[in-house]
Amino acid sequence: MKNKYPNLQIIVLLIFLLATSIQNVLAQDIKKFKISGIVMENGKPLEDAMVILKPKQKVAYTNENGVYNFNNLVAGNYIISVKVTGANLQEKEINLNQNVINFDFKFDAQKLNEVKVVSNKTINQNPISVGKSSIKGFDLPQSVSIINNEIIENQQVNKLSDVIQNVNGVALGTARGGTGESFYSRGYSLGRNSLLKNGSAVSSSVMPEASTLESVEVLKGSAALLYGNVSSGAVVNMVTKKPKYEFGGEVSLRTGSYDTYKPIVDVYGPISKDLAFRVVSTYENAASFRNNVKTDKIYVSPSLNYKIGEKTNVLLQADYLKYDNTPDFGIGTLDGKIPTTINRESSFNTPWAFNKVNQTTTSIIVDRELQNNWNLNFIAGYQNYDRNYFSTERIQAAANGDLSRNLTRANSFENYFNGQLNLTGKLKVGKIEHQILLGTDADSYKTTNNGYASLPTYDKINTLDANKFTARTDEPTVNLLTITQSPTYRFGVYAQDLISLTEKFKVLAGLRYSYQMIDNQSIKDVKTGASSINTLSNRSDDAFSPRLGLVYQPNKTTSFFGSYANSFEVNTGTDVTFNNLAPSIINQFELGLKKDLFQSKFSANFTIYKIINSNTTQQAEFLADGKTINNDNKIQEFLGETTSDGFEIDLSGRIVGQLSFLAGYSYNFMRFTDVSTAKNSPILGEEFVRNVPHTANGTLFYTFKDGKVKGLKFGASSFYTGNRFAGWNNKVGQSQTESRILPLDGFTTFDFSAGYSFKKISILAKISNITDELNYVVHENYSVNPIAPRQFLTTISYKF
Structure with missing residues (x-):
């Protein structure tokens, strides 16, 4: 049909163009x-x-x-x-x-x-102190989580694991006999050297006290360039409370289920115009939902801050921890399987079993402001660790519940010195800006282990029927045979430069040289007094560890990054024939996005990674004869190449008003990717036991700041651990009818908190594991520890 108005479209177009032109002129x-x-x-x-x-x-x-x-x-x-x-x-x-x-x-x-500035800046906008050079989160091609003091106080954290459960991608474990806590990130154990306090390495063999924590920083992935021989999964830095130049403090009492009693005193103030102090002290006495298990702890941490002029600051810190607890090996296994007929309260240790730890730590941190935005930082630390342990071991009962209880006697001492010197600064060459870190670190530790005579089987009990056998209750005498001293020395130098090519393109490049020497062991025969030297223990290793990262920031609230890092992991201990283990070479790749939302009040970060370990180690299952079970965690074995890859999502900030939000989800898959086909080798492609593929967390807290409900606080937290495996990995040549892997179902716990503050007094209460979920934490390779049932905890505080 012919258009009756052929010029209508042209007229409309001209009117639109005219209106647009007028609008532009007006604009x-x-x-x-x-x-x-x-x-x-x-x-x-x-x-x-x-x-x-x-x-x-x-x-x-x-x-x-x-x-x-x-x-x-x-x-x-x-x-x-x-x-x-x-x-x-x-x-x-x-x-x-x-x-x-x-x-x-x-x-x-x-x-x-x-003076603290009122700010809602996100983790992406703030400098990351665990990164040593104060690089801001947006400029760092690596994933970071920071749990601040607000969360620590709101959740009434009692131990480090209470904090770490808020970090997605880090799974909780437990040390032998429940004497300490262990953590796993991206499939790797965060063992020795991966736990820091104010940037200085401390022992991971005892549960750290949480009452002195100001915040906790977790640098995920490789930190080898900065800290040397640390875990490929992450490093954890505990930032403690510092002295203040105004008098104040807080006295609180924490109490709750299972006779938990914990008074805490925190006092700070000036001594002079240049000198300030702080003392944090606590005593904790608690039973447990586990029968005949208890904890007794004394902790004191004094610190001094001294200002030397306007440009130099000296911080002296110390703490003493006396920690006694009952070794607890969980509910064990029945015929190699997790028992369903044993309740979570059941404990099968002797009434006299003990684990007694005395630990003293001191450190000095000197910060010196130089000219033209350059700074010098010196950290030195010393730690003395003394552990006295005697207990029955592994709960591996037969199908009918019969268990022959064996004993382990251990007495170890450790003197640990460490120091580091870091020079940081900024300079501009032409239009290119540089943020430089130059540093060196060194440490030495001497470990003394007392060797005792072997003990026969202590007795026999039945984990299903306590009346079947009469259990012994006496503490046997054990003869001390040898005293072995093992010295280790390490040294490293490193350099790193954040190069800002433009406002949008940046490069982070660095290189570290590391050297480690394990010296000859000195062995003293207690009976004869004769000493000998074990020259087989002597070994030295060195390596270069490069790091390269690229950052693209299309705008001020968005950052894309990619990075590569190489490191070598010194494997301490020996194989079953007492030969030193060669180091493992590890390559790590990471890609990610960091994004700030809601006017930079909220951050959403995403990371994907791959880690390839040339030769993974674990505690050897048997001694050299292939039959005797190995109870010594210093005797290790190589398993072959493993690959760990996955992704992490981190959400944190404030969406509206006083509503704080923290959440995350992670997935990790760690499996054997290159192994021998010989008998007793791991199965190619099998998932690594103790790896936790899925973790998630979420926390909400809201505090009323105005009106009649001013000071009222509510919060809720949820923590998810997915399906995983305990037990031992299967081996080539074993019976095909029986798997050595123990599957564990996933579980979710929910906590609810409520509190009220009026002037200087506050009360905060929490119910944890509201649904009374029953599940387990993986305990080494052979057992599992039940998680705590529903519990109540409350803290009453007075601030002055």
Whole structure:
């Protein structure tokens, strides 16, 4: 049909073009304005200050030069306000004829370290101290989790695992006999050297005290360039509470289920204008949901902060921990399977079994501000560790419940020294900016182990019928035979540079050289007094560990990254023939996205990775004869190449008001990818036992700040652990009718908290594992420990 109005389309198009042109002209007539300024403290730029533009309620944060900006403003009257903790609110009325508005806060010079800027900046915008060079999260091509003091207090954490369960991708375990905690990240155990306190390595052989924690940082993936021989899964840095130059403190009492009793005292203040102190101390006495299991702990941590002029700060810290607990090997197995007829309260140890630990730690941290944005940091630490242990071992009962209880007697001492020196700074060459780290570290530790005469089978019991046999209750005498001293020395130098090619493209490159020597063992025969030297124990290893990362930031709230790192893992101990183990070579690849949302109040980060270990080790199952069960964790065996890959999602921040949010999910698959086909070798492709493929966590807390319910607080947390395997990996040549792997179902626990604060007094209560979920934590290779049932915990505090 012929169009009756052939020019209608042309007329409409011309009208649209005309209207668009008029709109553009009008838009050009609306003048846009910009406001900027500098926020200062005592005449120096103040970073991370929150600046609010009213009435539009726009928010900006000052950069490292104290500068803030507001763009695309139309004509009108505005108010700019800046709030800094420790100072009165500053507000200035302006009109848009002004475009530069500055603020300057004045503080007592001795209280500057107490000033905290009111800020909602995310983990991506803040410097990461565990990274040594204060690189901001957005610039770091690596995944990081930080659990801050707010979460630590809200969840009433009692031990490090209470904190770590908030870090997705890190699974919880337990040490032999429940004497300590162990953690697994990306399939790897976070053992010796991977646990840090204020950047200095500490023993992972005892449960750290959590009452002194200010925050916990977890640097996931490879940290070999920064810390040397650490786990390929992650390093955990415990940041402790520091002295303050104003008097105050807190006294609290924590109590709860199973006769838990824990008073905590935290006092701080100035000694002089340049010297401040802090003392955190606690005593803990608790029973357990497990029969005949108890804990007794004494802890004290004094610290001093000394200001030497305006550019040098010295922090001295120490702590003493006396930790006594009952060794607990869980419910064990029946005929190699997890028993379903034994309740979680059942314990099969002797009434006299003990694990007694005394640990003293000291450290000094010196920070020196040099010229032109350069800084020098020195850290030195010493730790003395003394463990006295006597207990029955492995609960591996027959199908009918019969169990022959064997004994282990151990007495070990460790003196550990470590130090590091780091030079950090920024410089600009042409248009390219550099953020440089140069450092060196060294440590030495001497371990003394007392060797005792072998003991016959202690007795026989039945885990299903306590009346079948009469259990012994006496503590046997054990003869000390040898005292063995084993010294180890390590040294490393490293260099790293964050190169900002443009505002959007950055390169992080670094290289480390590491050297480790295990010296000759000295063995003393207690009976004769004669000493001998084991020259077979002497070994040295060295290697270069490179790191390369690329970062692309299309805008200020988005960062894409990719990285590669290589490291070598020194395998301590010996094989079954007492020969030293060669190191394992590990390659790690990582890709990720970091994104800030909701006006930079909330972060959503995603990471995908692959880790290839040339030769994974574990505690040898049997001694050299292939029959005798090995109870010595220093006797290891190679398994072959393993590959671990997966991804992690981290969510954190504040979406609205006082609603804080933390959540995450991780997936990891670790399996054997290159093994021998010889008898007793692992099965190619089989998943590595103790690996936890799925973990997830979520926490919400809301605090009312106004109205009649001011001070009221509510919170809820949930933690998920997926299906996994305990037991031992299957081997080539074994019977095909029976698997050595023990499958464990996944489980989820829910916690609920409520509290109220009025002036200086607060009370906070928590119910954990509300649904009374029954499940297990993997305990080495042969057993599992039940998780705690529903429990109640409350803390009453007074701040002064």
